[in-house]
């Protein structure tokens with residue numbers, strides 16, 4: 001740990017040490033920027049302790065207890081995304097979602113005096129505050145724009161790097177047009193009920209990525225961003241899916257009360273071990289992948305038993321549904337491991353639960369494998385149809401394709417109850 005003179009610097013260095021130890025720091029220049037830029041001055045409403053805790057800080061609450069309208073993002077997530085962005089001195093960067101202005105200041109530090117940063121926020125009060133904070137902290141050279149980030153900021157284009165710090169459902173055409181050939185777009189994109197920060201590279205008019213990381217962001221507002229559908233399957237249980245999926249919630253009503261089949265995969269995790277790439281894998285192999293979310297009451301009542309109550313991957317096919325579940329170690333077990341499996345309901349419950357388990361097992365064989373994620377402008381012909389799943393958005397066709405073939409399923413197990 002580095003010690004310095006002021007409490008703010010000490011706390012900042014402790015936070016950066018934490019980010020590094022947690023494995024989210026991938027370059028010395030990002031570390032230097034995080035140690036230099038005074039986060040607390042961008043969130044003056046927060047205490048010094050909160051400003052340097054690894055958490056998001058709300059600066060503009062949402063209406064009536066809804067999700068916040070604006071916040072300073074969680075520092076580990078910011079560091080991870082800056083690593084994906086890989087910005088260098090002299091580059092031109094566009095940020096969508098100015099928020100507090102803190103990330104824009106980090107970007108300005110990374111590209112230096114010879115580079116250029118433009119940041120844009122849709123809310124004038126938010127962009128106004130960001131501009132003020134950037135000037136006060138010596139980063140007045142950042143261009144702050146008020147407007148819909150979906151249109152980009154053509155005045156300063158083309159950009160070598162674009163970073164989106166709000167969660168879009170789609171990639172608007174301006175981001176393709178304003179990104180230089182070979183440039184990078186880092187964006188926390190939503191598809192099939194999950195959000196992942198995808199590091200795209202601009203290649204011949206398409207965006208292609210081989211890295212995506214789990215993240216969570218407030219949703220982007222504006223045209224083309226309302227493609228996610230959410231509805232209740234039963235009291236306290238919701239499904240979220242995309243508008244191009246033929247999921248009929250009415251046809252699924254009552255399915256959780258129908259007989260269930262549970263299939264166990266043989267793959268297991270230890271406490272805090274991530275399973276997010278199972279969801280990623282399902283989205284690249286199963287067209288009915290969606291989000292299954294239940295309240296603690298719905299779980300306690302025995303209606304359902306998802307792996308993670310608030311968000312687990314599920315797969316819908318017609319009037320059948322399967323979702324990820326887990327079971328804890330036996331009380332006498334020496335190692336604390338949780339086995340992953342799937343619970344199915346509906347006429348194809350056994351096959352569907354088995355297919356989810358196939359993907360768990362494929363993930364278990366290579367837990368770090370990433371698919372190739374390609375975004376084509378809507379209507380563009382798609383080259384590598386084989387193996388991948390195609391998601392039709394308003395402005396783009398997203399293809400998620402794994403290279404590893406999935407083995408054929410084992411015979412379906414016996415039904416329960």
Ligand SMILES: C[S@@+](CC[C@H](N)C(=O)[O-])C[C@H]1O[C@@H](n2cnc3c(N)ncnc32)[C@H](O)[C@@H]1O
Pocket residue numbers: 069070071072073096097098099100101102103104120121122123126147148149150165166217218219220221222
């Ligand atoms: C998580 S905050 C960004 C955090 C920010 N980068 C920082 O360092 O504090 C997301 C921001 O995106 C903004 N936003 C939402 N929809 C937008 C849109 N269509 N265009 C531009 N900004 C948008 C919100 O007003 C909010 O301030």
